[in-house]
Amino acid sequence: MTPSDTPWRASSKTRAGTFVAILAVAVILIGLVLPGFASRRLIQDLFYILTMLTLAQIWNLLAGYGGLVSVGQQAFVGIGAYALFGAVILGGMDPMLAILLGGVAGLVLAVPMAFFAFRLHGAYFAIGTWVIAEVTRLLVAQWKALGGGTGTSLPRAATSDMIGVAQVAELFDVRTAAARDILAYWIALILAVAVIAGIYGLLRSRMGLALIAVRDNPEAAKSVGVDVRWLKWAVFLIASVATGVTGALIFLQTARISPDAAFAITDWTAYVIFIVVIGGIGTIEGPILGVLVFFLLRNSLADYGSWYLLTLGLIAILAMIFAPKGLWGLISARSGLHLFPIRRRLTGPLPERGEG
Amino acid sequence: MIWLDTIVQGILLGGLYALFATGLSLVFGIMRLVNLAHGDMIVLAAYLILVLVMTLGLSPWIAVLIAAPVMFALGWLLQRVVLNRVLGPDILPPLLVTFGLSIAIQNALLEGFSADSRRIPNPELEGASMALGPINVGVMPMLTFASAIVVIVILNRVIYATPLGRSFRATSDDPVTAGLMGVEPMKVFAVATGLAMVVVTIAALYLGTRANFDPAIGPARLIYAFQAVIIGGLGSLWGTLAGGIIIGVAQTLGAAVNPEWQILSGHIAFLVVLLIRPRGLFPRAYD
Numbered sequence: 001m002t003p004s005d006t007p008w009r010a011s012s013k014t015r016a017g018t019f020v021a022i023l024a025v026a027v028i029l030i031g032l033v034l035p036g037f038a039s040r041r042l043i044q045d046l047f048y049i050l051t052m053l054t055l056a057q058i059w060n061l062l063a064g065y066g067g068l069v070s071v072g073q074q075a076f077v078g079i080g081a082y083a084l085f086g087a088v089i090l091g092g093m094d095p096m097l098a099i100l101l102g103g104v105a106g107l108v109l110a111v112p113m114a115f116f117a118f119r120l121h122g123a124y125f126a127i128g129t130w131v132i133a134e135v136t137r138l139l140v141a142q143w144k145a146l147g148g149g150t151g152t153s154l155p156r157a158a159t160s161d162m163i164g165v166a167q168v169a170e171l172f173d174v175r176t177a178a179a180r181d182i183l184a185y186w187i188a189l190i191l192a193v194a195v196i197a198g199i200y201g202l203l204r205s206r207m208g209l210a211l212i213a214v215r216d217n218p219e220a221a222k223s224v225g226v227d228v229r230w231l232k233w234a235v236f237l238i239a240s241v242a243t244g245v246t247g248a249l250i251f252l253q254t255a256r257i258s259p260d261a262a263f264a265i266t267d268w269t270a271y272v273i274f275i276v277v278i279g280g281i282g283t284i285e286g287p288i289l290g291v292l293v294f295f296l297l298r299n300s301l302a303d304y305g306s307w308y309l310l311t312l313g314l315i316a317i318l319a320m321i322f323a324p325k326g327l328w329g330l331i332s333a334r335s336g337l338h339l340f341p342i343r344r345r346l347t348g349p350l351p352e353r354g355e356g
Numbered sequence: 357m358i359w360l361d362t363i364v365q366g367i368l369l370g371g372l373y374a375l376f377a378t379g380l381s382l383v384f385g386i387m388r389l390v391n392l393a394h395g396d397m398i399v400l401a402a403y404l405i406l407v408l409v410m411t412l413g414l415s416p417w418i419a420v421l422i423a424a425p426v427m428f429a430l431g432w433l434l435q436r437v438v439l440n441r442v443l444g445p446d447i448l449p450p451l452l453v454t455f456g457l458s459i460a461i462q463n464a465l466l467e468g469f470s471a472d473s474r475r476i477p478n479p480e481l482e483g484a485s486m487a488l489g490p491i492n493v494g495v496m497p498m499l500t501f502a503s504a505i506v507v508i509v510i511l512n513r514v515i516y517a518t519p520l521g522r523s524f525r526a527t528s529d530d531p532v533t534a535g536l537m538g539v540e541p542m543k544v545f546a547v548a549t550g551l552a553m554v555v556v557t558i559a560a561l562y563l564g565t566r567a568n569f570d571p572a573i574g575p576a577r578l579i580y581a582f583q584a585v586i587i588g589g590l591g592s593l594w595g596t597l598a599g600g601i602i603i604g605v606a607q608t609l610g611a612a613v614n615p616e617w618q619i620l621s622g623h624i625a626f627l628v629v630l631l632i633r634p635r636g637l638f639p640r641a642y643d
Contacts, residue, residue, distance in 0.1 A: 069451055071392075116627055119634040120586070122447040123390030127582045128630075131623055134579065138620040265575070270459055277452050306463035313460030320453045321441050 072129030080244030081251035106244020151258025280326025370604030371501030379552035395578030401560035431553030465571035589636030
């Protein structure tokens with residue numbers, strides 16, 4: 001082949017990337033048919049893993065790529081969940097449709113939150129988001145129609161008549177309670193895939209390029225015309241909508257809500273941060289690896305109560321000191337693997353060599 | 357008269373919040389580090405005082421004298437061993453490390469002391485009150501407020517009139533140049549964190565003797581402290597006291613209207629100040 005045949009091209013394609021794409025399709029297909037033969041317990045565990053993975057990917061987009069270290073993500077989980085409960089209990093809406101309303105609620109909360117929090121920088125931004133999450137929790141606790149501070153449950157009729165429950169019950173020959181779990185699991189699977197694909201797509205777009213440029217060097221990025229402020233707003237709003245939807249889905253599955261559970265900083269922000277930090281911040285692979293480690297730790301240390309959280313906290317500290325790029329960072333540095341390639345590499349007239 | 361009483365109680369409560377906030381303000385001013393475990397450190401110090409009082413039968417005022425150097429050493433070690441390794445232009449590592457520390461301290465305390473709420477016994481002064489013009493105020497709240505003022509006066513003296521303070525200010529302004537002048541930033545940081553932990557111990561004494569505490573209350577104290585610092589403006593300790601007073605008065609006024617609104621009205625006061633004066637009331641440091 002003569003050099004002129006193959007012009008220089010910038011491409012983010014890697015061999016591992018192509019392999020992963022095929023593998024991902026296989027995993028998704030298996031995931032979709034899994035309820036046919038898996039136990040209800042496994043389906044519930046997978047639901048938890050998938051929703052935590054979704055939250056972790058969103059937080060990673062905010063903090064790892066957008067430089068927005070939010071400690072107030074529980075605000076969006078909570079407001080999304082409460083929007084669902086409000087629409088179902090007070091408005092008689094079908095819970096399936098009300099999940100989308102969770103995203104709308106997230107967006108509505110995100111605008112004032114960003115307005116206030118973006119006045120603060122760096123570390124102060126983090127605590128600012130936390131304060132606003134607390135304000136939201138305290139305000140929602142005043143909402144007497146939804147049980148105030150003690151919370152409320154979804155009426156059984158609403159969840160068993162939900163769109164799709166009867167069909168799923170018939171398809172797998174299970175009771176409505178199990179059918180609800182399967183349905184919630186499918187949505188969680190679709191949501192996780194959509195969020196990962198969405199973030200991957202975003203990072204490969206012009207906007208993603210701008211984001212990474214800002215993360216790596218804000219001054220240089222500004223000098224080539226990146227509008228940092230707009231970019232931060234965009235990332236924050238996207239993340240809020242996605243978190244609101246996830247929150248609505250999580251509490252649809254639980255069918256019971258209270259301000260303390262829906263706005264819990266430990267469950268919806270601390271765990272999520274640990275997943276991302278242990279797995280590897282600033283990569284798409286990191287949270288996936290992180291959520292698996294997190295789940296294994298949770299299962300093996302579940303009987304030890306507070307020891308579990310103590311261990312998680314210490315692991316996060318050690319990870320940040322000795323492996324700031326997390327487990328995936330260690331693996332990636334050793335092997336050169338990029339499962340979700342977003343970096344553009346120059347390929348050109350030289351004979352192509354295999355890339356990891 | 358009831359309103360005057362409420363406002364005075366609020367001002368005195370502000371003294372407690374200023375004590376929570378002073379350590380945070382000091383550390384941020386010198387090394388631009390926000391310690392998310394600050395509230396949990398206060399609770400940890402309160403348990404340390406409690407243990408000294410319960411096992412050695414000491415008066416809490418003596419116990420704090422023993423606890424303060426222990427907390428200084430703890431702060432110094434924490435800075436040298438952990439925090440100095442993650443300080444840098446990227447704010448993410450110190451934030452995440454202190455967040456991990458916050459969760460670790462909370463759960464270690466939970467394991468050691470259970471979730472029961474405790475209180476440092478203080479029989480002589482508990483419930484004691486004195487007349488201040490037309491209203492009665494508690495002796496403990498008065499002492500808290502006075503301590504806040506004393507702590508701020510001493511810290512300002514240390515910062516502006518001692519060689520140690522000069523190295524603090526130099527490192528805060530420009531660590532590299534300070535290094536050229538023979539100041540070792542990493543050592544200065546360790547001393548600063550140790551000093552902040554001494555203030556934390558004093559705050560813990562009042563936290564633990566005035567009300568019940570349990571391992572989970574740290575994060576809320578961090579939030580009040582943070583609000584006081586932001587309202588006051590970064591880098592000004594007197595501003596931090598003013599911030600604490602604003603939060604305290606807002607909380608007691610809110611509580612007087614409806615007990616459920618106490619915390620909420622403090623948060624709202626913070627947001628209003630943030631809206632009107634995003635850099636706080638008395639900003640000194642630029643960051």
